[in-house]
Amino acid sequence: MTDTVDDVDLPYDENASQQKKIEALQERLEVLESQNEEMRDKLLDANAENNKYQQKLERLTHENKKLKQSPLFVATVQELADEGVIIKQHGNNQEALTEVTDEMREDLSPDDRVAVNNSLSIVKQLNDETDVRARVMQVDQSPSVTYQDIGGIEEQMDEVRETVEMPLKSPEMFEDVGIDPPSGVLLHGPPGTGKTMLAKAVANETDATFIKMAGSELVHKFIGEGSKLVRDLFDLARQEEPAVVFIDEIDAIAAKRTESKTSGDAEVQRTMMQLLSEMDGFDDRGEIRIIAATNRFDMLDRAILRPGRFDRLIEVPKPDADGRRQIFQIHTRDMNLADGVEFDELAEEIDEASGADVKAICTEAGMFAIRDGRTEVQMTDFYDAWEKIQQDESEEEDVSRTFA
DSSP: OOOOGGGSOOOOSTTSOHHHHHHHHHHHHHHHHHHHHHHHHHHHHHHHHHHHHHHHHHHHHHHHHHHHSOOOEEEEEEEEETTEEEEEETTTOOEEEEOOOHHHHHHOOTTOEEEEOTTOOEEEEOOOOOOHHHHHTEEOSOOSOOGGGOOSOHHHHHHHIIIIIHHHHOHHHHHHHTOOOOOEEEEEOSTTSSHHHHHHHHHHHOOSEEEEEEGGGGOOSSTTHHHHHHHHHHHHHHHTOSEEEEEESGGGTSBOOOSOOOHHHHHHHHHHHHHHHHHHSSSOOOSEEEEEEESOGGGBOHHHHSTTTOSEEEEOOOOOHHHHHHHHHHHTTTSOBOTTOOOHHHHHHOTTOOHHHHHHHHHHHHHHHHHTTOSSBOHHHHHHHHHHHHHHHHHHHHHHHHHO
């Protein structure tokens, strides 16, 4: 804080020289200017604070006004008549004829969603209805898996690329031959053989929109929810086409139909009916390719297996010895291996191992080296890892028998 004016002495006595009086007055002027500057800064700060509280007051006033307003109801436009617009309110299916402005009438069409007030007057037009769960299933960032990360299933990989990638990248080849490209591929086989990894590689290699879901995510408690989600997923795929839809564990919603009368089974069957309709119904599906995977091929309903829905049924078996050796090389390429590590003999011995088992062996072998304080992984670590995995699987089977 600067000095106040009272702190400045004014030599007005008769003996003071004119020069001293002038200097005193200049000093007092400087003090007054400094005080004026401080007051101006305080005023600016006060105005900024006032503006902040004014904006907060306006926001709270607006929110208070919105809270006092009556809620709007969702309705669907049924018909554009000469007398006005016929709408049907959701929930009670009540139909009403309401008038709209000429400007709003031009923007409306049948099946549009609108918001109406208590008097059933249209207040505004709403966006197309798409379940938020459907948009969450869209993959925005491509997986890191590539075809080079998959070994032992080259034949199956080529078939998937022909079925899914080629129609998206080179559609003119099918036009020149005069055939429609395959519409879908079903991957089936034991767990851990690389079915999901194949789908991830497709998502990485193609520029198409990739939408992934699990069959269990389509099973819901309330009637119509599952079929609505399926419909929204394919609507999303049409909006973003070209698109690839991947359905993992499809047996959760596409199992063989039975005579069961329970509401749960009936809802699962309704969801499957909607999926069948979307895959090969009356409307053209467009540039949408479908990949599905299952461990229980024997459980699938025959209707979903027919050509037109899945044109390719690709079995992904456990890898042979050469395939297991390739998978070992893939999962150990970043590992610090000791001299003399060779996988030919081990690949021959683990004849029941899947690709996932081989990956687990590599990880566990690295853990053995870490426990021993080594930076290199030795051949004995891989054999010890295989024994440990077999022992763990045997213990799990014993526990399952105990509680069975």
